[in-house]
Amino acid sequence: MDTTDSRINLVVIFGGQSAEHDVSCVTASHVLRAADPTKYRTIPVAISRTGEWCSPHLAELPQGGVNPQSIPARLEANGVPASQNIVQTSSHSAPTVVIPLIHGPLGEDGTLQGLLEMMGVAYVGSGVLSSALAMDKAMAKKVFAHEGIPQVRHISLRDDNMSPSSLQSVSDELGFPLFVKPANMGSSVGVSKVRDAAELQRGAALAATYDQWIVFEEAVTARELEVAVLGNRVPRASVVGEIVPGNDFYDYEDKYVTDSATLMIPASLTQEQSDEVRELALRAYEALRCEGMARVDFFFEENGRGFLCNEINTIPGFTPISMYPKMWEASGVGYSDLINELVAHAQERHSRRKLNTAH
């Protein structure tokens, strides 16, 4: 390595073992190309579908029209352990910042963040606790309730407590239709909308294949709004975006297969409504102690209870056509500037953390 090169080593970790492997690869290719080469020396690190760490060559990453199907195979063929790369890179004199761009379990849930903490390297996004809390819908709901953040009526059960009578109490309390979700998942994987006791039983069994905690929610008829939040101690909220699902709900197919949902930025809201939901997004972000970035998702029951917080995504979709970067673009922060800002927040948080652990 050129010792006069004072650029930041930007390690982009992507791929991963979740259902969002392909979308993560697409995201990484965009981030690697958008990162300002005068500021960053980019180092791609891929995790295959089966969990191997690889160092793909930049040339192997897709250019232009991305075909996600072709990428994972090449990553898997290149099964070189690469986790040490980060340690080696971070021991060079130039500063290193890691961008974890893996969605879902083992990427967004605090596990990868814990590994990066142990490596002592700065990384983009939330820390261990907030990542884990935001990933676990049952725990996030407890914190939101404690902080008075409005949300849908819900019940969480452990998989060994889902007898017919406890499921009966769930439907007695929440009514049909209701939503059944694994607590730890994303991309609508394992999420069902159920209309009777038999469907409830099946939905619960499906959700239990993904996690030991299952969340049941009343089904609301509501608009779906999203707010992008950026920053550490003094976070800011973007303009509000809206998703109009193409299917019965915003399911996996709608998100990644048919792409039939319509995105609207800004959402059509009054100034007061927009101010209110942006303020709630900041409160929810702070309630889970998020840092760096997160997308806060809401239901908007227009003629009812108003804004209800659904969930926080600490590693939101990050391709240039994803909601998070688009909402920032509409708020005056372009894609490359967004990367610069996230890197700066990662470094700020890292130096603050070092003060706590310097004893």
Ligand SMILES: Nc1ncnc2c1ncn2[C@@H]1O[C@H](COP(=O)(O)OP(=O)(O)O)[C@@H](O)[C@H]1O
């Ligand atoms: N309680 C609910 N009422 C109405 N629609 C819901 C409810 N919960 C989820 N949905 C629909 O299902 C989609 C996925 O659920 P969500 O909780 O956001 O899971 P994920 O973390 O997988 O994105 C939402 O975007 C929405 O369209």
Ligand SMILES: [Mg+2]
């Ligand atoms: Mg969601």
